[in-house]
Amino acid sequence: MERLVKNRHRCLRSGRLTVLCLTLLFMSLATVAESAPPVTVTLDPPSFAVDQSAILTITINDARGSIAELPEVDGLLFQNQRQSRQQQIVIGPHSSSVYSFSTMFEVYASRPGTFTIPPIPVMIDGQRVLTEALTVEITPAAEDSQTTADIEQLAFLRISPVKEENYLGELLPVEIKAYFRQGLRASLNSQPRLNGEGFVLTQPAEQPLQTQEMVNNIPYAVLAWSGALSGIKEGKHALSFAIDASLLLPSNNRQRRRSTNDPFFGNDIFAEFFNQQQVQEKKIQIVSKEMNLQVLPLPVEARPPDFQGAIGSFALQVQAQPVEVGPGDPITLTMTVEGTGNFELIKAPVLSEAEGWKSYQPSAKFTPGARPGQGSKVFEQAIIAKNSDKTAIPAVVFSFFNPESGTYQTLQSDPIALHGQDQNPEDQGKPLVSHEHDSKVGRQQPKATEAPEEADNDGHKEPETAMLNLGPLHVRLGALQPQITPLFTRLSFQIVVLLSVLLLVTLTLLKLRVSLRTANPALSRQQEMLCLLELRLQEMKHTREQGDVHNFLAACRKAMQEQLGLLWQTEPEAITLADLRQHLAVEAPLLTIFATAENSAYIGSTMSSQEMADYAAQVERELRQLR
Amino acid sequence: MTVHSRLSLFLSLLFFVVIGGFCGLCLAGESNSNEQFLAANQAYEAGDLATAIEIYESLAAHAGVSASLCYNLSNSYARNGQIGKAVAGYERALLLAPGDKDIRTTLQLLRQDNGLLTEHISVRQQLATLLGLNQWTALAAFLLVAMALLQLAAWFFPVAAKVSWSVTAGCLLLLAICLAGVLVQYQNWQQAVIISPETSLLISPFAGAESTHIIEEGRLVRIMKVHNNYALINDDQGRRGWIPGSSFERIAVTMADQPKP
Numbered sequence: 001m002e003r004l005v006k007n008r009h010r011c012l013r014s015g016r017l018t019v020l021c022l023t024l025l026f027m028s029l030a031t032v033a034e035s036a037p038p039v040t041v042t043l044d045p046p047s048f049a050v051d052q053s054a055i056l057t058i059t060i061n062d063a064r065g066s067i068a069e070l071p072e073v074d075g076l077l078f079q080n081q082r083q084s085r086q087q088q089i090v091i092g093p094h095s096s097s098v099y100s101f102s103t104m105f106e107v108y109a110s111r112p113g114t115f116t117i118p119p120i121p122v123m124i125d126g127q128r129v130l131t132e133a134l135t136v137e138i139t140p141a142a143e144d145s146q147t148t149a150d151i152e153q154l155a156f157l158r159i160s161p162v163k164e165e166n167y168l169g170e171l172l173p174v175e176i177k178a179y180f181r182q183g184l185r186a187s188l189n190s191q192p193r194l195n196g197e198g199f200v201l202t203q204p205a206e207q208p209l210q211t212q213e214m215v216n217n218i219p220y221a222v223l224a225w226s227g228a229l230s231g232i233k234e235g236k237h238a239l240s241f242a243i244d245a246s247l248l249l250p251s252n253n254r255q256r257r258r259s260t261n262d263p264f265f266g267n268d269i270f271a272e273f274f275n276q277q278q279v280q281e282k283k284i285q286i287v288s289k290e291m292n293l294q295v296l297p298l299p300v301e302a303r304p305p306d307f308q309g310a311i312g313s314f315a316l317q318v319q320a321q322p323v324e325v326g327p328g329d330p331i332t333l334t335m336t337v338e339g340t341g342n343f344e345l346i347k348a349p350v351l352s353e354a355e356g357w358k359s360y361q362p363s364a365k366f367t368p369g370a371r372p373g374q375g376s377k378v379f380e381q382a383i384i385a386k387n388s389d390k391t392a393i394p395a396v397v398f399s400f401f402n403p404e405s406g407t408y409q410t411l412q413s414d415p416i417a418l419h420g421q422d423q424n425p426e427d428q429g430k431p432l433v434s435h436e437h438d439s440k441v442g443r444q445q446p447k448a449t450e451a452p453e454e455a456d457n458d459g460h461k462e463p464e465t466a467m468l469n470l471g472p473l474h475v476r477l478g479a480l481q482p483q484i485t486p487l488f489t490r491l492s493f494q495i496v497v498l499l500s501v502l503l504l505v506t507l508t509l510l511k512l513r514v515s516l517r518t519a520n521p522a523l524s525r526q527q528e529m530l531c532l533l534e535l536r537l538q539e540m541k542h543t544r545e546q547g548d549v550h551n552f553l554a555a556c557r558k559a560m561q562e563q564l565g566l567l568w569q570t571e572p573e574a575i576t577l578a579d580l581r582q583h584l585a586v587e588a589p590l591l592t593i594f595a596t597a598e599n600s601a602y603i604g605s606t607m608s609s610q611e612m613a614d615y616a617a618q619v620e621r622e623l624r625q626l627r
Numbered sequence: 628m629t630v631h632s633r634l635s636l637f638l639s640l641l642f643f644v645v646i647g648g649f650c651g652l653c654l655a656g657e658s659n660s661n662e663q664f665l666a667a668n669q670a671y672e673a674g675d676l677a678t679a680i681e682i683y684e685s686l687a688a689h690a691g692v693s694a695s696l697c698y699n700l701s702n703s704y705a706r707n708g709q710i711g712k713a714v715a716g717y718e719r720a721l722l723l724a725p726g727d728k729d730i731r732t733t734l735q736l737l738r739q740d741n742g743l744l745t746e747h748i749s750v751r752q753q754l755a756t757l758l759g760l761n762q763w764t765a766l767a768a769f770l771l772v773a774m775a776l777l778q779l780a781a782w783f784f785p786v787a788a789k790v791s792w793s794v795t796a797g798c799l800l801l802l803a804i805c806l807a808g809v810l811v812q813y814q815n816w817q818q819a820v821i822i823s824p825e826t827s828l829l830i831s832p833f834a835g836a837e838s839t840h841i842i843e844e845g846r847l848v849r850i851m852k853v854h855n856n857y858a859l860i861n862d863d864q865g866r867r868g869w870i871p872g873s874s875f876e877r878i879a880v881t882m883a884d885q886p887k888p
Binding site: 168169200230232233309344345347360361363364365380470471472473474475476477478479480481482483484485486487488493496497499500501503504507508510511 | 736
């Protein structure tokens, strides 16, 4: 019993061992079978964007083989085939070495989508083996969405705070700042501009102020323009500012994604060595955040009668010169309005009591201040007292609307006392205008401090003219013309110019022709031969029609001599029958005709008109062929 | 005397009568114009500016214009306080007589007195205004004719190629300078002058439009566009806007103003 049990245990042990061995054998076989398929195909990365590429690797294990053909997949492109050979040494009780051959392609996609690379046929030891099919996902290029977000980080506009409620025509100083990330290569393509209606932006300085600022601990280069906004239309308006710029960004177009151990595509050695990076210029429009501004109308209540549209905060200074005057003498009133506001629309202050005074049109000069809207405007106005009883220049008033207080304000200067000339002898050295002029006519110059010109050539005094710095009148009328038109609109002028141009063009063409002929003697000779031939043919025809055989043959001979002389570069008269025999073929018709013509010159000859016609035709044909 | 001789005599007499009559009419017209001109001058001297202006304007409308007429009329306007019209008249006179120092100096002083002087005049403008448009044009035409005649002379009397080329190159260079002068002066020719005091520059071409700037009387402006009775202008200070047609006066007739055939 005990033996039976032992035998049973032995059997069980041996059976288990057998099963274990068999299991191990199958497992090892399966492992070998799984670990070394004949052909493998991989794509790295398995999914990529349209503007990127991937590497397709076909590996043939432990055998030599070649790819029979690459499949054609609509939307995919396989390029730049490379091969590599790898050896894997297995160390152990059964040491061996395994070779593998890899063929790699760069894969590009022309559009997003899902593509299937069908099985690729590979020839291994004369047998056709197919790889597995691969599915690849192509995603859209991430450039735009990323770039827009990136650009907002790289460059942006900020506008200084502006009052949300303002009045029609009020000047609102504004600072426009363009931020560019430090180190970014950018260039401006425009000045800041206003997007929206109801406001105008006064021209900011062309050259912005350049500074640096930190925003969220990121350094930015800042360009700042100072300008001013002015509402021109009542109501609520949405506004923003914009500027055009070009940024030089690193190019990610066709950027390769490669594994770092890729022996062929992984590292761009030269790009790294020279530290070069491909960049692309991107034109962008930087737009600020939108602002909502309300433009209010100017109040009608309590509007001063002399209000002329000035809005802001101003001060007024008034000076008069001279203050020692006689009746009718001009006085220059200098009125300076300074402060902050819409100086463009500010008109000259007015006299509070204009009666008894003649005022002339004032001149104005604006001197801008440090900030937009700041400055001073100086008005110079000539005034003349109409009556001699005026003892002071009345107060000058200037009204404006103050947007801060929302009320109208009126500035009024003090009256300026006037003195008669005789009252203060010490001031007589001051330059004053003449007392002798007629105050009814003539306009006074604002700077009435220069001595008047005394007289014109005839000795006739022109007080008003002198004050206005006008020259004397012309006494001769001169040539009258119906209209002041440019000379080049007149027909006679156009004809002269046209003729000159035609003459110039003709002469230039002629000169060109001559120079061409000079440069090409063959052409010149050909032209000369043709002219002479036509002349002789005319002569031959004429003599033939008259039946003059002697002269006809002489013309034939002369034609031949001239043409051959030009051709052979010899004197035509020196050409004889012997020369013709030397240069021409024996059966040449010209030989016969020339011989006949020579004989005729000495002994004369007779010919029928038909013979003459035949000779003429032969001569013409043969000589034309010479050219 | 034969019939033929009589006919010849009659035709000769007729010719002389017609020519004589024409010359007489011209001289009479000229004499009449001169009388009017002197009468206007006398009115000016007497301080009767309204009469002087009326006579000068009538003369210009019926007989035509000359540099002296424009100048005297402008003097009258200036004394009458019409600065814009005075500037326009002086500019007109300068087109006809660019070298007249009286006109140039008077215009400059008038501008200076009225704050109308341009602060910065480019070198190009300074060079171009050395001569008037018609003078630049005449000089260019003269050079063209001279070039043609020289080429013709060289055709009949050949000269050394170097001399011929040098003369031609010199002429072409001068011609180019003249054409540049013509171009700049023609642009100036197309300018207009503000004749209304303190004209508002409007943002749109209609009466109720908002004003952005005030432009002074006598200021030179360039007409960019015309719409109905308004013109879009800009001046040498870069101000731009619409102004009513009645507030400016063109200095001269331009190609665009000429009647189309």
